[in-house]
Amino acid sequence: MNDPACPCGTARAYAACCGRYHAGPLHLQAPDAQALMRSRYSAYVRGLTPYLLATWHASTRPATLDAHEPALRWLGLEVKHHAATDADHATVEFVARSKQGGRAQRMHELSRFVREAGQWYYVDGLTR
Numbered sequence: 001m002n003d004p005a006c007p008c009g010t011a012r013a014y015a016a017c018c019g020r021y022h023a024g025p026l027h028l029q030a031p032d033a034q035a036l037m038r039s040r041y042s043a044y045v046r047g048l049t050p051y052l053l054a055t056w057h058a059s060t061r062p063a064t065l066d067a068h069e070p071a072l073r074w075l076g077l078e079v080k081h082h083a084a085t086d087a088d089h090a091t092v093e094f095v096a097r098s099k100q101g102g103r104a105q106r107m108h109e110l111s112r113f114v115r116e117a118g119q120w121y122y123v124d125g126l127t128r
Helices: 033-046 049-054
Strands: 072-086 089-100 103-116 119-127
Touching (some): 033 049, 033 072, 033 103
16 A cells, blocks of 8 residues: 655655654654644644644643644645744744635644753744
């Protein structure tokens, strides 16, 4: 059986891309902020709420999250820029496209990430 392409847009198979951070030996171990951002997008596409909460920094993490909206269809991700500000801080600018109720939506964000004890976390984002 062929492994489907990863939703994050890399053209790699899901298991060899974001799937390895969602489960298995590399669970929660994205090597950098861009890989974490892509894996979080894929987690939204797949409705993986526990992964999204586990990779959200405790200082900004919501108490609950519903990542599965039945009427929402994710259409694609474009990573515009990734920059490490130091060894443990980075930003990722991205555009995520979706469709809900027949209406196209576009989310353009500059996200901040921090690495603590070897694990990268999403902190927050500034909508563009």
